[in-house]
Amino acid sequence: MPVAWALPALVVLSTASAARAAPPLPQPPATTRVAPATFDQLLPPGSFTTQDSAIHTPRVPQFADVVLLVDGTASMLQTIQSVQANLGTILGQFKIKPSATRFGVAAFRDTTAGFDGDGRDAFEVLTPLSGDPRVIAKGVSQLRAFGGSPDAPEDWVNALVQISNGAVGVFRPAAAHIVILVGDSSSHDPSNEASDPDSVEEPVQHTLSEAVNLLAAGHIQVLGVGVHTAFGDGLNKGGQAALVGTGTGGQFLPDETTPAGVAGAIAQRLTDLPTTASHEVTCDRGLSVTMDPPDRTVKSGTDAGFGETISVAPDAPQGATLRCVIQFGLTALPADGSDLPALNDLRQVINVRVQDVSSPQIVIDDQIVNTFDPAGAPVTFLATAFDSKDGFIEPTCTATSGDLFPVGHNDVTCTATDSSGNVGAHTAKIIVNQQVRHGADVRVLEVRQDPRPGFAGGPTTVTATLTNAGPDDATGVVLDLGLPDSLGASIGAQIGCSAADPCTIERGTRRTVTIGATYIAALKGTVRATVAAAQQDLDPTNNTLSTPFVVVQPKVQLSPAVGHPGSVVVARGTDFPPGSTVQLHWDPGIDAGHAPVVVAANGTFATQVLVLRKDQTGLRELQVSGGSLFSMVATDFLVDDRPLPDVIFGPLVTVNTDVPTPALPGTADPASADGQQNGADGQTGDGSGGQTDGQSGDGGQTGGDGSGGQPEGGSGTEPPASVGPAL
Numbered sequence: 241m242p243v244a245w246a247l248p249a250l251v252v253l254s255t256a257s258a259a260r261a262a263p264p265l266p267q268p269p270a271t272t273r274v275a276p277a278t279f280d281q282l283l284p285p286g287s288f289t290t291q292d293s294a295i296h297t298p299r300v301p302q303f304a305d306v307v308l309l310v311d312g313t314a315s316m317l318q319t320i321q322s323v324q325a326n327l328g329t330i331l332g333q334f335k336i337k338p339s340a341t342r343f344g345v346a347a348f349r350d351t352t353a354g355f356d357g358d359g360r361d362a363f364e365v366l367t368p369l370s371g372d373p374r375v376i377a378k379g380v381s382q383l384r385a386f387g388g389s390p391d392a393p394e395d396w397v398n399a400l401v402q403i404s405n406g407a408v409g410v411f412r413p414a415a416a417h418i419v420i421l422v423g424d425s426s427s428h429d430p431s432n433e434a435s436d437p438d439s440v441e442e443p444v445q446h447t448l449s450e451a452v453n454l455l456a457a458g459h460i461q462v463l464g465v466g467v468h469t470a471f472g473d474g475l476n477k478g479g480q481a482a483l484v485g486t487g488t489g490g491q492f493l494p495d496e497t498t499p500a501g502v503a504g505a506i507a508q509r510l511t512d513l514p515t516t517a518s519h520e521v522t523c524d525r526g527l528s529v530t531m532d533p534p535d536r537t538v539k540s541g542t543d544a545g546f547g548e549t550i551s552v553a554p555d556a557p558q559g560a561t562l563r564c565v566i567q568f569g570l571t572a573l574p575a576d577g578s579d580l581p582a583l584n585d586l587r588q589v590i591n592v593r594v595q596d597v598s599s600p601q602i603v604i605d606d607q608i609v610n611t612f613d614p615a616g617a618p619v620t621f622l623a624t625a626f627d628s629k630d631g632f633i634e635p636t637c638t639a640t641s642g643d644l645f646p647v648g649h650n651d652v653t654c655t656a657t658d659s660s661g662n663v664g665a666h667t668a669k670i671i672v673n674q675q676v677r678h679g680a681d682v683r684v685l686e687v688r689q690d691p692r693p694g695f696a697g698g699p700t701t702v703t704a705t706l707t708n709a710g711p712d713d714a715t716g717v718v719l720d721l722g723l724p725d726s727l728g729a730s731i732g733a734q735i736g737c738s739a740a741d742p743c744t745i746e747r748g749t750r751r752t753v754t755i756g757a758t759y760i761a762a763l764k765g766t767v768r769a770t771v772a773a774a775q776q777d778l779d780p781t782n783n784t785l786s787t788p789f790v791v792v793q794p795k796v797q798l799s800p801a802v803g804h805p806g807s808v809v810v811a812r813g814t815d816f817p818p819g820s821t822v823q824l825h826w827d828p829g830i831d832a833g834h835a836p837v838v839v840a841a842n843g844t845f846a847t848q849v850l851v852l853r854k855d856q857t858g859l860r861e862l863q864v865s866g867g868s869l870f871s872m873v874a875t876d877f878l879v880d881d882r883p884l885p886d887v888i889f890g891p892l893v894t895v896n897t898d899v900p901t902p903a904l905p906g907t908a909d910p911a912s913a914d915g916q917q918n919g920a921d922g923q924t925g926d927g928s929g930g931q932t933d934g935q936s937g938d939g940g941q942t943g944g945d946g947s948g949g950q951p952e953g954g955s956g957t958e959p960p961a962s963v964g965p966a967l
Contacts, residue, residue, distance in 0.1 A: 272585045273297070274568060279550070279588070284595040286554035293548055293588060295568050297515040299541035304341045304416035305369055307408050309399055310383055311423030312347035312364065315471035317385035318499035319422060326503030327380050330420075331373060341415075344369040344408040345379035348399035348423070350389040351432050361387065362432065363399050369409030392473035396423055397431035400462070400484070401446040404454035417460050420506055424472025426480050448480060452487035461490035465505050468498065515570055517544035520799075522812065523564040524842040526556030527592055531566075556594045559629030559660070562842070564590040599664035600627040600656040602635055603685060606669045607748055608711040608778060609645070610676045616646040617672050620748060625656035625664060633658060639670075647674045673711065680775040681709035682717055682745060683782035687769045693790035695817050696761055697871025700791065703754045704769045706737065709779070710747030716774030717743045719753050724765030724789055732756040737771070745773075760871065762793040794873050796864050798849075802878045806853035809877065811862060813837075813845045822866045824849055829860045829879075851879055 273296040283289060308330075310320060323330075331343070345367040367379025402408075403419055411417040430445035455462060464481035466474065475481045476492055485492040518535035521528075532547040548566075556562060566588040604623040611617035620642050625635040637654040639645075650670040657663050686705040694700030704721055708714040719737040723729075736753040737743040745751050770784045777783065792815040799810045811824060816839040824834050824847070832850040839845050849862060861874040 274586060274588045277588055279590040280593070281591075282593045282595050283550075283552045284597050285552055285556045285558060288549055288551040291548050291550070292545060294543040294545045295517045295570070295586065296543055297517060297538060297540050297570060304418050305344075305409070305411045306341060306416075307344040307346060307369070307403055307419035308380070309346050309348065309396070309403065309419055309421040311394060311396070311425065311467075312349050312361070312384055312386070313388045313394060313425075314385050315388065315424055315469045316422070316467070316499075319424070319467050319469075319502050320383045320385050322500050322502050323422065324380055324383065327377060329503045330506055331376065340371065342369040342371045342409075343367070343376040343379075345376065345383070346399065346403070346408050347383055348394060348396050349387055350391075350394045351398070351428075362395050363402050363407070365408055369411075388471070392471070393426045393428045393477075394423060395428050395431045396421060397427040397429060397448050397451045397480075398446050400451040401431075401454055404451070404458050404460060411458065411460070417458070418463070419460065420463065420465070422465055422467060422502060422506075423475055424467045424469040426473055426475065426477035429480070448483065452484055455484070455488045460488060461485075462488045463490045464492035465502065466492070467502055515540040515544070517546075518569050519546070520567045520569070521564060522567075522844075522846070524562040524844065525815070526553045526560075526594070526842075527551070527562035527564055527590075528553070529564045529566060529590060550590060550592065552592060552594060557628070558594050558596040558598055560594050562592050562594060564592075566590065596629045596658065596660035596662060598628050599662040600625045600630075600633050600635075600658050602654050602656055602664050602666035604635075604637070604652060604654050604666055604668040605685070605707050605748065605750075606671075606681065606709045606779075608671045608673065608677070608679075608681060608709055610673050610711045611647070612674070614647065614674060616644050618642055619645045619670050619672070621652065621668065621670070622748075622750075623652075623654045623668075625654070627656070627658040627662075627664075629660065630658045645670050645672050647672045677778075678712055678776070679778045680712050680714035680745075680747070680773050681778045681782075682714045682771050682773045683707055683709065683779070684719075684769045684771050684785035685750065687721075687767055687785050687787040689767065689787065689789055691817065692788075693792045693815075694757075694759065695815070695870040696759060696791055696793045698817065698869045699756055699758055701754055701756050702767050702789070703752055704785075706745060706751045706753065706771055708745040708747055708749065708773075712775055713747055714745045714773035714775055715742075717745050717751070718772055720768075720770045721753060721755055722768045723755060723757055724763060724767070726759050726761060726763050726765075728760040730758045742774075759791040761791070763789070763791040765789045794864070794866075794870050796862065796873055796875050798862060798875055798877050801876070802880055803851055804881055805851055805855055805857065805879060807851050808848050809851070811845075811847050811849050811864075813839065813864060814843060816843050816845065816864075817866065817869045818843050820866050820869050822864050825863045825865070826851075826855075827861045827863050827874075828856065830855050851877075855879065857881055 275294050275296070276291070279291065281289065308323075310316065310323065312320070344365070347361075347364045347366060349362050349364075351362040366382045367375055370376055370379075399421070400419075427448070429448045431447075431451075432445050454460075462484045464475055464485050466476060466481070468474075481492040484490070516535055516537045519531055521531070523529060528551045530549045530551070532549070536544040536546065538544045550564070552562070568586040568588065570586065602623065602625045605621060607619055607621060609617045609619050622641070623635050623637055625633040627633055633656045635654040635656040637652055639650075639652045648671075650672065651667050652670055653665060653667040655663060655665045683706070684704060685707045686703075688703055690701050690703065692700075702721065702723060704719060706717065706719060708717075717737050718739050719734070720739075721734055723731055732755055734753060734755050737751060738753075743751060765788075766786050767789045768784065768786045772783065794813065794816045796811055796813045799812065803809055813822065816822060818839055818841045820839045821836045822839060822845065823836050825831055826849075830852050832852055834847075834849060837845050837847045857879045859876060859878050862877055863872055863874045865872040
């Protein structure tokens with residue numbers, strides 16, 4: 241799933257003073273942002289290694305909502321002309337489009353009676369948040385420098401409050417929220433003071449502390465740029481701009497800037513924003529990666545370094561290649577479908593080839609043979625070799641089954657070599673007695689669980705293999721096969737060699753005994769098998785054998801765990817039966833014909849699940865079933881049409897952005913005048929053609945309250961979703 245974090249919104253305050261223009265910005269690296277992007281190494285089970293990695297953060301956030309807020313009084317004429325002439329210097333730092341970066345333009349002045357008259361121009365929205373460069377340029381061109389007041393302070397505190405309340409549009413939760421405020425004076429505090437004593441309604445006043453609290457609550461950073469003019473008293477007079485910058489996680493530019501250098505200063509300071517790099521790790525069973533620290537905040541355009549510890553579990557499958565995928569995330573990742581390769585550029589793939597260090601296991605039975613022939617006796621024996629990687633291997637032995645063994649103790653050694661060069665060996669005792677010795681030597685040769693691990697709610701079988709070395713046949717053989725106890729476990733009857741039905745094992749032969757069981761919860765325990773026969777046991781030391789017993793609980797997680805109707809989430813499963821087919825189902829909710837998913841060999845799966853646009857909201861479960869292989873598992877998911885949290889893990893979903901450009905305030909746009917929705921910029925007309933309510937434009941929101949509006953918003957057509965790659 242791709243991963244997106246929201247950078248706190250940023251408001252840039254600008255005041256003019258005598259300083260140099262900012263140098264041009266360097267271009268971001270064109271190659272992958274992760275170093276190293278891959279890791280491939282051979283490691284033995286139970287080992288670990290470390291490496292350092294770094295994320296090359298972008299110089300400027302490329303998924304942002306930016307408001308350009310400019311002092312519109314007469315003293316700012318040169319500054320406004322500079323911004324208008326050099327708009328490309330600012331916009332050139334971003335990918336301007338509805339699904340990437342949007343810009344809005346607003347102006348503030350003074351509400352105090354004076355050159356501004358009655359203060360009705362104290363806050364003016366020229367362009368709501370838009371991804372259309374033409375609309376943005378038109379809004380900047382409408383910036384006007386006029387008016388003023390007898391005192392120096394203006395009313396930018398009021399402007400910040402208005403922006404926090406959505407006056408220029410609603411900031412997208414996963415975007416960087418940047419408001420660039422340009423001015424040469426401090427602000428009244430409280431701001432928006434009543435200017436007309438005869439006014440029936442007195443304007444609401446806002447304090448500086450109120451503005452800071454609102455901005456911080458909305459994750460809106462304020463970046464102040466100071467411009468020096470002959471009339472302003474300085475943006476940071478009384479420490480106002482510094483307080484706003486500190487309180488919102490932004491910054492104030494103490495170096496004063498000339499009007500001609502404002503555009504360059506803004507562009508430069510946009511590269512000084514803090515960027516937080518974090519990560520999400522998905523690993524095959526048997527491999528893990530830890531990161532130190534879990535996340536790191538650095539200046540944008542610099543490297544965020546991490547220390548990685550790559551660990552191989554002691555029981556990791558030898559000879560297998562295990563993988564971890566580390567999806568790094570940066571604040572304000574791009575959301576445009578065409579930018580999805582950038583998410584791959586933030587991905588690190590770790591491949592560990594688990595070294596085969598285990599030797600083949602060789603099994604050859606000891607035997608005791610009675611004979612009256614002084615020359616000895618022919619003895620048949622069975623030798624097998626099994627390797628965890630190569631499977632069964634033909635062993636080589638120092639004797640051949642059926643050879644004549646002389647009277648006395650004889651050793652038969654068998655060896656086998658696997659493909660990794662590991663050599664296994666085992667020696668059996670072949671005892672030939674000339675004088676008859678009666679008895680039997682029963683033993684537990686092997687105990688295994690199948691499958692191991694077992695899966696909660698699914699069947700698992702324990703099989704014990706018994707043998708008899710003789711010299712006599714073993715009768716009345718009883719195996720005590722003890723499985724771990726667990727609440728709610730269902731343990732079946734033992735099949736073969738039970739107390740109720742003893743068995744016979746002839747000399748030199750084997751017998752298998754099984755028990756089936758179902759456990760409803762994860763468990764780690766031990767199976768203990770003990771065998772006895774009616775005859776004298778010539779070697780009771782080999783009558784007992786134990787083996788680990790493991791049951792795992794399949795789990796499913798959703799990323800993100802909260803989403804809007806119409807969103808796509810990633811479902812990730814772990815500890816499922818490898819190779820099995822699972823079915824996903826919403827309860828409650830509508831299933832969008834999701835195809836069955838095949839579980840990978842490491843017991844995991846990752847798939848995308850759709851929440852239909854017209855599906856119900858509220859809490860629901862995603863249920864995963866797989867027939868009788870395991871009990872159904874589920875996880876909660878919240879469908880919420882309110883704004884999502886800033887930190888979002890999961891795939892990115894984009895919608896069709898080929899929709900009309902939003903109307904500018906005060907212009908006649910038929911698409912908004914009749915109450916239809918503008919999907920590109922998320923605006924909903926109110927019938928006036930100019931005011932917006934900042935609703936999300938996904939083609940399915942309710943239309944405006946003007947006449948002629950569509951009941952389902954816009955044209956009522958639901959644009960197709962474009963789903964990014966799963967993480």
